[in-house]
Each structure stands twice: as structure tokens, then as C-alpha cells.
Amino acid sequence: MDVFLMKASYPLDELTIQELKALIQQSNTNENQDIALLLNADSWSNYESQGFVVLAYSEEDQLLGALSAIDLFGLNTYEWSTVVHPNYRRQGIGTALVQEFTTALVERGAAGDMGLSFHDVAGHQFLKQIGYEYNSSEATLQATAKPYEPAKEIYIRPFKEQDRDILVQLMQDGFGDMPEETDELISFNTTTLGRTLYIVEFKQKIVATVSIVENEAGLWVTALTVQQALRNQGIGSAILRWAKNEAHKKQQHKVLLDVEIDNINALSVYQKEGFTPLHQVDYFIKS
Incomplete structure (x- = not known):
């Protein structure tokens, strides 16, 4: 044929x-x-x-x-x-x-x-x-959008240019990203329709970042990372609840996110906040 x-x-x-x-x-x-x-x-x-x-x-x-x-x-x-x-x-x-x-x-x-x-x-x-070989896997999790009261002492706002140096450090610590990769992330999430880059402050200090993407499936949480010294203090959970509230305000029904299946700590946080598995995607690279 x-x-x-x-x-x-x-x-x-x-x-x-x-x-x-x-x-x-x-x-x-x-x-x-x-x-x-x-x-x-x-x-x-x-x-x-x-x-x-x-x-x-x-x-x-x-x-x-x-x-x-x-x-x-x-x-x-x-x-x-x-x-x-x-x-x-x-x-x-x-x-x-x-x-x-x-x-x-x-x-x-x-x-x-x-x-x-x-x-x-x-x-x-x-x-x-x-000629491709297995590299990694991500699970997509979903939770229902719902209203939440803002968390005390936590303030989430859009990225500003003066945040760049701190964001570079957060992304390096959280994901191993190089500064130029963070520059690309900033450009992409601040100029692309439906994407917003946020900075998270705790007690008036920048401690985390998260990006939000809106599409037909719902509101997606991406690039969420918390300063290493402040993990396990409820900041990640507060960000997830904020995302659910944002989705509710935007009349979205679902909040979705991707997580590597071997990231046990993150999976535990997401599951405690009501996120359940939707499907798994496996990634392959040239062998």
C-alpha cells in the first residue's frame, strides 16, 4: 500500500x-x-x-x-x-x-x-x-476544584522581574535546572496565553514557586517547588489548596498535575490533598 x-x-x-x-x-x-x-x-x-x-x-x-x-x-x-x-x-x-x-x-x-x-x-x-529505551514515568493526578480560605502567612502572587535570581536558585535546588533553563521557563510562562508563573512568600520571604496552565481539561499545576529547608511544613499543601481555589474561581472543575512516579515524597503530599491517579505516561529516549 x-x-x-x-x-x-x-x-x-x-x-x-x-x-x-x-x-x-x-x-x-x-x-x-x-x-x-x-x-x-x-x-x-x-x-x-x-x-x-x-x-x-x-x-x-x-x-x-x-x-x-x-x-x-x-x-x-x-x-x-x-x-x-x-x-x-x-x-x-x-x-x-x-x-x-x-x-x-x-x-x-x-x-x-x-x-x-x-x-x-x-x-x-x-x-x-x-531504537528508544525507557527513561522515566510520570503519573497524572487529579483533584476536584473547591473553595478554600487563604492560608495564614502565605502570599501567592505573579512573578516579577526582581524575583529572577531567587527563582533561578529555587529551580536549581528543586529540579537541577540551569539558569538558562529557568530563563526559558520565565519567558514561556510569562508570554504564553493560558500560562502564569507565581511566586510564593512565607512570612514575607520567597520560599516557593508554581506555574498554572489553563486548558480544556482543567487547571494544571506545574513546576511546583519549595525551598528545601522549608519542606514538610505545609507550604506545598497550602499551594495545592490555593490552586483548587483558583480553579474554582475560574469555573474549572479539576486541578491536574504530573509527578514522577519515583518521587515518593511529592506523591504523599498530593495524595493527602485528595489527588488521585488518572493515568501514567512513560518517557523513552534514543538508545
């Missing part, structure tokens, strides 16, 4: 989006694992998003498969996943999509990429067959 490949950058046109949605609908088999999440569907029509798709069509112009990639943090590093129509799997379409994607990475001078899969055998086997 002849397959024709093409690439398109975000934002995608409405016809392509409808074709992709139809492909996803035909491919979803697990109600808790929506392939749209792995394919960055929320970003397809966003002019601020840096990403692209590779599309595989038949001679009859039927969409047989797709690969969607996104540069989440503006670092020219892409997270990607692929889907093939159930009736056309095991015919090399997935491999062809990845080969075209690899060519696109070279054209863009990309610094690297990570393949994403839900926690299932088929996805893992495919990524291993094309």
Missing part, C-alpha cells in the same frame, strides 16, 4: 484537526487513556505553541496515521507520540512516521526528543523496536 507523508506546523487548519480527532476516536480503546493527550490535541490550534505533526495518507486521501510533536518549554526539544488507524497497523506506517519526524528534527536543529507512551505493552514494544 502506498502511503504519502506530509508535515504541518502548529497551529493546524480546521480540516486537519477534524481528521486527527476522527483518527483518535477510532483508536481510543481505554476510557482512562485518551490518545489526544499524548498527541497534544489542546495545542493544535494554539498560535503560541511550538510544534508540528507528520501525517500519513492513503492514495484515497484517508488519514492512516499521525505523529504529533511539541516543544513544551521553548528549548528546541520535542516530546512526541504517534497513532495509526487500527485497520492499518503492523504495515510500517508508524515507522515511516518516525523516520519523517527524525528528518524534521534535523531540519529544525533540534536538541533532542522523547517518545511518549501510556503504560502499555504495545507502545513500549514499538518504541524499543525503533
Whole structure:
């Protein structure tokens, strides 16, 4: 069977989006694992998003498969996943999509990429067959939005330029980020629609940071870290309650976040605040 490949950058046109949605609908088999999440569907029509798709069509112009990639943090590093129509799997379409994607990475001078899969055998086997190896896993947790009274002595406000040096230290201590990575985080979360970077003060001193992302799924908590010396004092829990309250004010029903599954301390805090598992995403890198 002849397959024709093409690439398109975000934002995608409405016809392509409808074709992709139809492909996803035909491919979803697990109600808790929506392939749209792995394919960055929320970003397809966003002019601020840096990403692209590779599309595989038949001679009859039927969409047989797709690969969607996104540069989440503006670092020219892409997270990607692929889907093939159930009736056309095991015919090399997935491999062809990845080969075209690899060519696109070279054209863009990309610094690297990570393949994403839900926690299932088929996805893992495919990524291993094309030369990727398991790297890490993240669980997506969710909690119900609800009103909360502000925590005493804790003040959460948007980032200001004079916070930059302290934020660099927080991100280095919390995530091992280099200063230039924090600069990219600041730029991305202060200029992208739907994203806001916050600073957390405790007793009038900056002690933590958190970013908030709004989309159709709900309100997402990202890049949450608390100064090491002040952990286990309820600051993280207070930030999560604040996020639930923010979601409630914005008429969002859910608060969501991603956490590495081996981060036992963070998982414990989230679970105590009523966050429950939604699904797990596994990350693979070139071996």
C-alpha cells in the first residue's frame, strides 16, 4: 500500500484537526487513556505553541496515521507520540512516521526528543523496536476544584522581574535546572496565553514557586517547588489548596498535575490533598 507523508506546523487548519480527532476516536480503546493527550490535541490550534505533526495518507486521501510533536518549554526539544488507524497497523506506517519526524528534527536543529507512551505493552514494544529505551514515568493526578480560605502567612502572587535570581536558585535546588533553563521557563510562562508563573512568600520571604496552565481539561499545576529547608511544613499543601481555589474561581472543575512516579515524597503530599491517579505516561529516549 502506498502511503504519502506530509508535515504541518502548529497551529493546524480546521480540516486537519477534524481528521486527527476522527483518527483518535477510532483508536481510543481505554476510557482512562485518551490518545489526544499524548498527541497534544489542546495545542493544535494554539498560535503560541511550538510544534508540528507528520501525517500519513492513503492514495484515497484517508488519514492512516499521525505523529504529533511539541516543544513544551521553548528549548528546541520535542516530546512526541504517534497513532495509526487500527485497520492499518503492523504495515510500517508508524515507522515511516518516525523516520519523517527524525528528518524534521534535523531540519529544525533540534536538541533532542522523547517518545511518549501510556503504560502499555504495545507502545513500549514499538518504541524499543525503533531504537528508544525507557527513561522515566510520570503519573497524572487529579483533584476536584473547591473553595478554600487563604492560608495564614502565605502570599501567592505573579512573578516579577526582581524575583529572577531567587527563582533561578529555587529551580536549581528543586529540579537541577540551569539558569538558562529557568530563563526559558520565565519567558514561556510569562508570554504564553493560558500560562502564569507565581511566586510564593512565607512570612514575607520567597520560599516557593508554581506555574498554572489553563486548558480544556482543567487547571494544571506545574513546576511546583519549595525551598528545601522549608519542606514538610505545609507550604506545598497550602499551594495545592490555593490552586483548587483558583480553579474554582475560574469555573474549572479539576486541578491536574504530573509527578514522577519515583518521587515518593511529592506523591504523599498530593495524595493527602485528595489527588488521585488518572493515568501514567512513560518517557523513552534514543538508545
